[in-house]
Amino acid sequence: MAATVVGLDIRNVEADLMQYGDAYSDHLNKEMVSSETILKGFSALFGAVGRTDPAKASRYVRQVIESNPQIFALEVVQKVAKSQLVAFVTGKRRDGDLNFTVKSFSYDSDRKWQALKEKPFYYPIVFMEPMPSGSEDVLGLDVESVPFLRQAMTESLQRRAPVASHPFRLVEGNLAYVVFCPISRVFRRDDSPLALTTQDELVVDMVVDATKLTEPVKLPLSDGGTVL
DSSP, X not given: OHHHHHHHHHHHHHHHHHHHHHHHHHHHHHHHHHHHHHHHHHHHHIIIIITTOHHHHHHHHHHHHHHOTTXXXXXXXXXXXXXXXXXXXXXXXXXXXXXXXXBEEOTTTTOOEEOOOOOSEEOBEEEEESOOTTOGGGTTBBGGGSHHXXXXXXXXXXXXXOEEOOOEEOTTSOEEEEEEEEEOOOOOTTOOHHHHHTTTOEEEEEEEEHHHHTOOOOEEXXXXXXXX
16 A cells, blocks of 8 residues: 555656646746847847937836846947948947947957957947946957857858857856847938948847746646745
8 A cells, every 4th residue: 555655656746747847848938939039129129229219229128127037138239340440439439438449358268358350340249238337348349259159140140030159157157148130220311321331230139147047936736836
């Protein structure tokens, strides 16, 4: 009799674990679909109003992060030709980013800012939200200078679709990854020459905190209980 009861208990536990595994997998899938939907929504929003009304883009990001804590930040990357780099930096400083500069980052070695290498194009980050105190230096980072980001961004531009990077560690220590998505925007007659020469070469990216994405959640079991 005791062996029968133990056998039944084990089967019940196995059934509950399988149910929890299926429910947790479904939870992760929904979180990832939600993140991709937000990324595409931000891409469309920034393509439409981001240049003329960045404050509206910032408000959008703050609202979605409030209900999606797995999103660490949303950023915008712009392609800039070498021949336009000086004018681009001058324009950013004139618009209020007084210390703006385009620079490289040695993620794979000493993790320090470095001078730019000579190349035809650069891909600096021109928008980031949220921007905690001390993170202003992220603006101007040439995304191409970080190999695993370059690979994901290049594939995203080629496929015209969202592409995720390899996982990496945030400065805060959490495991994260970045998802890139090209921006398609409608051009107006009054767009500046710089805007016109960078047609369709704006990319949004979402930094996802994988640690928060996989935090334990309460999921229901068949007997009405929950498991963390």
